[in-house]
Amino acid sequence: MNSIVERLKEVRQQIESACNQHNRRPESVQLLAVSKTKPASAIRELYEVGQRHFGENYLQEALEKQQQLTDLDALVWHFIGPIQSNKTRDIAAHFAWVQSVDRSKIIRRLNEQRPAELPPLQVLIQVNIDDEQSKSGVAPDEVAALAAEIAAADRLTLRGLMTIPAAHASEAQQQQSFNAMQRLFSALSSQYESVDTLSMGMSQDITAAIGAGSTMVRVGTALFGARASKKE
Numbered sequence: 001m002n003s004i005v006e007r008l009k010e011v012r013q014q015i016e017s018a019c020n021q022h023n024r025r026p027e028s029v030q031l032l033a034v035s036k037t038k039p040a041s042a043i044r045e046l047y048e049v050g051q052r053h054f055g056e057n058y059l060q061e062a063l064e065k066q067q068q069l070t071d072l073d074a075l076v077w078h079f080i081g082p083i084q085s086n087k088t089r090d091i092a093a094h095f096a097w098v099q100s101v102d103r104s105k106i107i108r109r110l111n112e113q114r115p116a117e118l119p120p121l122q123v124l125i126q127v128n129i130d131d132e133q134s135k136s137g138v139a140p141d142e143v144a145a146l147a148a149e150i151a152a153a154d155r156l157t158l159r160g161l162m163t164i165p166a167a168h169a170s171e172a173q174q175q176q177s178f179n180a181m182q183r184l185f186s187a188l189s190s191q192y193e194s195v196d197t198l199s200m201g202m203s204q205d206i207t208a209a210i211g212a213g214s215t216m217v218r219v220g221t222a223l224f225g226a227r228a229s230k231k232e
């Protein structure tokens with residue numbers, strides 16, 4: 001079985017070859033290691049070989065791991081799970097990025113609750129590109145209004161968009177969703193100078209997402225191995 005460090009090397013190689021294939025610089029794609037359900041020790045192992053950005057979905061679980069990793073000064077935490085409004089205070093205080101913002105109430109609360117001594121919270125709007133009932137995220141035509149609210153909030157910085165496309169789409173449908181995201185992102189980045197991040201692509205579709213212009217892939221399984229099904 002591969003070690004976690006070998007898997008990181010493989011994922012990095014996959015990103016690099018996808019970039020080469022599409023005439024993109026490898027540095028133009030960030031790797032977010034999605035560590036939900038995985039122990040702090042696994043995060044530490046990847047940090048020690050240079051991985052810096054980590055994503056968590058469950059607040060309580062994330063806070064517990066953060067407690068065990070306070071010595072890792074350069075670790076950048078991203079919150080990527082659905083946001084309940086009673087969780088915003090902890091999210092605002094304990095994360096550098098939030099990728100799953102999808103309504104005004106959450107924007108207001110994060111802005112009010114971001115501690116003054118920290119830099120602004122880096123925010124992505126989650127887009128439900130395949131209009132799935134089960135998924136959080138806004139419809140494409142709601143992005144502009146939320147973007148304006150985030151851009152006007154002084155404790156938040158609008159960085160771009162995040163999406164989780166439908167799981168069972170065909171390759172052609174998946175490509176369509178990726179392309180639709182790329183168009184939305186492109187329009188947003190021409191309107192806001194701070195927008196530079198399209199968070200799109202997971203273990204199964206890293207290469208296709210990079211082909212469609214993703215600037216950040218969120219990878220769990222391909223790095224850490226399969227998760228126990230309970231928390232999927």
Ligand SMILES: *Cc1c(COP(=O)(O)O)cnc(C)c1O
Binds near residue numbers: 057080220222
């Ligand atoms: C779990 C999760 C991922 C990682 O998915 P894998 O298929 O394990 O790579 C990426 N993004 C979000 C929002 C997730 O919840």
